[in-house]
Amino acid sequence: MVALNSITLNIDEGEICCFLGTSGSGKSTLLNLMAGLEKPSKGSIKIKAHHMEKMNEKKLADFRRKHIGFIFQSYNLMPALTALENVSIPLTFRGITKDIREKRAKKMLAAVGLKKHIMHKPTQMSGGQQQRVGIARAFVGKPDIIFADEPTGNLDSKTTTEVMNLMLEMTRKNNQTLIIVTHDRSVAEFADKIVYILDGNVEKIEMNTRR
Numbered sequence: 001m002v003a004l005n006s007i008t009l010n011i012d013e014g015e016i017c018c019f020l021g022t023s024g025s026g027k028s029t030l031l032n033l034m035a036g037l038e039k040p041s042k043g044s045i046k047i048k049a050h051h052m053e054k055m056n057e058k059k060l061a062d063f064r065r066k067h068i069g070f071i072f073q074s075y076n077l078m079p080a081l082t083a084l085e086n087v088s089i090p091l092t093f094r095g096i097t098k099d100i101r102e103k104r105a106k107k108m109l110a111a112v113g114l115k116k117h118i119m120h121k122p123t124q125m126s127g128g129q130q131q132r133v134g135i136a137r138a139f140v141g142k143p144d145i146i147f148a149d150e151p152t153g154n155l156d157s158k159t160t161t162e163v164m165n166l167m168l169e170m171t172r173k174n175n176q177t178l179i180i181v182t183h184d185r186s187v188a189e190f191a192d193k194i195v196y197i198l199d200g201n202v203e204k205i206e207m208n209t210r211r
Contacts, residue, residue: 004029004040004200011179011193013144016171018180018188021197027181028149030197034179035068035147036060048144065093069138071167073150075130077122083109083133084118090141108136112166128159132166139170145177152187164190 004026011017019027032038034045036052045052050063069090070076077086087105096104109118112132122130131151138146148167152160168190171178180191188194189208196203 004033007043007200007202009195009202009205011177013177014175015193016168016178016180016191017193017195018182018191019195019197020182020185020188022183025197026200027197029200031147031149031179031181035070036064065090065141067144069141069143069146071131071134071138071146071148071151073153075122075127075134075154077130077133077137079122082119082121083114083125083136086122086133087136087140090137094141104140105136108140109133111170112136127154128163131155131159131163135163135167135170139174139176142174143176145179146171148178148180150182151180152182152184157186160184160187 007030019030021027029038033040036055039053048067052060055063084102084105087108088101091101091104106118109115112135114129114132114136117125117129151167152163155163164187167178180187182188192208194206194208
C-alpha cells in the first residue's frame with residue numbers, strides 16, 4: 001500500500017495552495033514530504049532549486065530553519081513559556097541576540113492582535129489566541145514558505161475566519177507561499193489553488209477565481 005502515488009504538482013512563489021481531502025487521503029503525508037520531514041521512496045521534491053530528498057538531516061534542518069515556517073492544529077506551544085518566548089524560539093535557532101528576538105516577537109504579536117498578551121502562557125489564552133501565537137511564531141523569521149497543517153481544526157467558525165484572514169493578510173504582505181492542509185472546504189475557499197487529494201492521488205486541481 002502506498003500513501004501517495006504519481007503526483008506531479010507545481011506551486012508558484014507567493015501562491016496560497018490548499019490540499020483538500022478526508023482523513024487518510026494522503027494530504028498530510030504530502031505536506032511532510034514537501035517540508036522534508038519524510039523522504040519519498042521515489043520521485044523528487046524541489047524547493048528553491050534544492051532537491052529535498054537528496055539532503056541529509058543536517059542540511060534539511062538548516063533549510064527549514066532558513067526558509068520554512070509551520071502552523072499546527074494543536075498549536076504546539078511550549079506550555080512553560082510566555083507568548084513572547086514561544087514566538088522568539090525560531091529566532092533563537094538562528095543565533096539572533098535576545099534584545100532583537102524580543103523586539104521582533106513583540107512586533108509580530110502586536111500584528112496578530114496580542115499586544116496585551118505577550119506575557120501570558122498558553123493556559124491563560126483561548127484556542128484562537130494560542131493559534132495566533134502559533135501564527136506569529138511561524139511568520140516571525142520571515143520564511144519563504146509557511147506550511148499549515150489543519151490550522152483551524154480546533155477553532156469555531158468565527159475564529160476560523162479570523163485566523164484564515166490573518167494568515168492571508170500576512171502572507172500577501174510579505175509575498176510568501178502558504179500551503180494549507182485541511183478537510184474543511186470552507187478553509188480551502190481561502191486559497192488561490194485547491195488540490196483535491198483522494199487515496200494518495202491528485203483527484204483534480206481547481207483555481208479559485210473568487211479570491
